[in-house]
Amino acid sequence: MSYTSTVVTAGGQREIPFPLHPIFQVVNSTDMPSGVSFFHSAIPAGAPGAPPHVHAHEDELYYILEGTAHFLLGDRVGTAGVGDTVILPRGEFHANWNEGDTPVTSLVFVSQNSRFEGFFDDVAQRVIAQGIEDPKEAAMLVGATGAEYGVTIDMSKTPDRAKPFFGMG
Template sequence: MTDTQTPTPTPKIVTQDDKRIIPFPLHGLSQLVHGADLAANFSLFDVDFAPSAPGAPPHTHAHEDEVYYILEGEVTFMLGDRVETAPAGSTVILPRGILHATWNESDQPARALTIVSQDSRFEFFFDDVVKRIRARGLTDPMEMGAVVAEAGADYGCIVDMGAMPERAKPFFGMA
């Protein structure tokens, strides 16, 4: 194979034991599909939201679209200038450039599948955050949040904590 050839994607089954667990500090996260798995070059993540817990802070993507499919529980989303809660069975479409955030307001766990389009290398963002946090020995949630924002800038993902909706602030430790 030469440098200009792309590897041929191989069909496979990714079992529960095969998914790649990412020790991301804001929520449970594992990767099921990698950008290199398909010519379409998208990633699929399994996201766990603990009860009454944060997800992703307000941010925009310059290069990626996201789609969430809520498997269990309910997840609250900031969608531009509005806040809505998506129950199990809902699909949430987040076009690039739209400010959005996620959190779980309920006292029950929630779970979602998230597709991230890959016009960039964003699927490596989560690993990068974990690496930076470990390298600095951070344990404080606010310091870890600052690392998320710092790393995001390197991936065209801009975090804007000033846009946090009032009702979300307690879940992000801001109230």
């Protein structure tokens, strides 16, 4: 396979109609020999991001561009602001949410040659095909789909301070 240097403009990012928060794919794993995937994520003010989950096959990095995000990091909560990087190794539970009153935008890197890069598209297609509009029903679909990708969601891992953002009281 041949690879070509290129510039991906802001308008060239592919929007994925993911039901939990806006996400754009910037780089596909087939764009470079390393096979890394790269996304641009936005979590609205006072909203959940990813529920507590663990990856079996890939690592993630979040680089915060705007706002302040809160993360479940194993069994503790961490806060990341503009310019901070969050390391999320496979095998450790993590989640994120936005407690603030401004959006959180971040760049998300997913380790090489991961089947997970198709997860967001798969969920979006299933939500559209099934006509799902209820956020809780969409969240259940996210969990079921995640299992097919080696991602396990466990809402019992939700920190108390994050529960209101995930509709848990």
